[in-house]
Amino acid sequence: MAGTVLGATLSFQTSQSSCVAQAQVVSEDSVALQSASDTLKVDRLQSGTSVATAQQNLASDEQALGAAEQALQSDENEQANPDTTFTSLPTAGSVLHRGSPVYSLDGHPVPLFYGSVIPDRALYLGVSDGADVAELQANLIALGFGDGISATTHFSAATEQAVERWQASLGLSATGVVAIGDFVLEPGAIQVDTVSASLGQSAQPGSAVLTATSTKRVVTIALDSAQQSEVKVGDPVTITLPNNDTTPGVVSSVGTVATNTSSSTGTTGGSSSTVSVVVTPTDPAATGSYDQAPVEVAITNASVSSALVVPVDALLALASGGYALEEIGTGGVHHLVAVTLGLFDDADGLVQVSGSGVAAGQKVVVPAL
DSSP: OEEEEEOOEEEEEOOOOTHHHHHHHHHHHHHHHHHHHHHHHHHHHHTOTTHHHHHHHHHHHHHHHHHHHHHHHHHHHHHHOTTOBEEEOOOTTOEEOTTOEEEEETTEEEEEEEOSOOOOSOBOTTOOOOHHHHHHHHHHHHTTOOTTOOSOSOOOHHHHHHHHHHHHHTTOOOOSOBOTTSSEEESSOEEEEEEOOOTTOBOOTTOEEEEEEESSOEEEEEEEGGGGGGOOTTOEEEEEOTTSOEEEEEEEEEOOSOEEEEEEETTEEEEEEEEEEEEEESSGGGGTTOSSOEEEEEEOOOOOSSOEEEEGGGOEEOTTSSEEEEEEOGGGOEEEEEEEEEEEETTTTEEEEEOTTOOTTOOBOOOOO
């Protein structure tokens, strides 16, 4: 089967405005501030003993609201600026790792983070616990900004300080608030394929920036959908590279959605359907530096030990049904020996045979091709 060595294709777009996320922070802090203010008024009227605590809560909420409003104002200023442009872009073929800038807007880098939980909210002190918080902290730790934090689901004061240190390292305002669009999230390192944006181009929400592939070495096969049931995850394979070297691999996924492909041969046209099969090399380094190169893949979906095999071309179809071999017996006498077929080895052109009249070492006729 034909395949291609490459990684999964990824498309990157600029994010929608982060003002919505910052506005959410301001709104939540405003509610907390009003609650603290009301509590303080009640305590003062009743001469309660919790006046000092309420005053502290009010001061803390006022401080948090001020920081959130400042971050919102900064984002609103950037979003209102029609001249926000791409000031740095990667080159095709470059490999980006965690912390590497995927692109920059007006000198503000948007780095690559590793993970699988796509963020759909701003992250800040006071946000509810979640897996996205744990993922953020894991990246901060990996990048060296994680003093005093661990990859938990809780956004603590220490997390806020770690975010501020990270933001300062990028030359950004240290707000402690991570908005949607502040980083790009992928499971691992990526290799840039094509770059759609250009330096100096105005950045619009949702505009295409670039496409990239995973750096993980895989082989994709467009398998005839009629053969889908013959292949399963875990099947061992042999990959033949363009230089005819071979390396083992394993089927890691089999597609379930068929894609129709049209073709034309001579004056007639036709169509076929295929499913995508992904193969992972056992030793990725053995595939060399090939990128999107055509390869041949032999999939082993069954095996047998101690089998009698003959070339497929040695088989003769009998008029009464079944198959036979033309054996060269004693004295050069030829006669037919009925056989039962077993497994086929498509890669080597062999077939397993069995029957009362066959044994290892027999000579059979193979037509000259």
